């Protein structure tokens with residue numbers, strides 16, 4: 001069935017039971033890309049996520065969702081420290097490395113230990129050192145809520161450009177809106 005929306009776009013309803021089709025709908029929400037890391041008794045672990053979100057400023061809380069089926073799930077779905085690295089547009093290879101199944105992701109990967117031993121990756125646009133406070137079961141994922149203990153950002157400048165994920169592909173920011181929104185059509 002096609003449905004007319006307000007904007008000059010034609011919409012198609014998809015069955016929510018169809019996971020692949022639903023994923024394509026959810027892929028219309030553009031996100032940044034982050035790598036979460038944690039130290040475990042078996043060594044450093046990490047995975048690429050785009051479910052990262054800021055939650056609260058006071059107290060400072062962030063979240064991401066970890067697939068329960070992931071080999072990395074156990075490293076994050078527990079109380080303890082982890083770090084979030086917000087990737088820049090030149091870090092597609094880092095994203096790919098930390099999403100690759102069956103690879104030792106830290107093999108040849110440069111990192112330094114944070115204050116609590118969490119592996120910190122170089123060159124991210126922002127790094128949030130956190131401690132998981134809540135792990136909430138949500139279907140086939142667990143939502144990890146972390147309190148931010150330390151926040152670092154790359155110094156502002158032309159090289160600070162985010163890696164984006166949209167429609168199942170990596171993207172770059174291409175345009176910035178110039179000036180303010182024209183509100184006049186809303187003013188009677």
Ligand SMILES: Cc1cc2nc3c(=O)[nH]c(=O)nc-3n(C[C@H](O)[C@H](O)[C@H](O)COP(=O)(O)O)c2cc1C
Nearest residue numbers: 047048049050051065066067070071072098099101
């Ligand atoms: C751009 C991108 C975003 C992703 N976001 C998530 C996410 O939010 N949560 C998650 O559990 N996996 C996410 N993944 C998938 C994991 O990175 C990947 O499946 C996992 O690390 C693969 O390892 P495994 O097969 O050993 O579990 C994402 C992958 C990519 C490329």
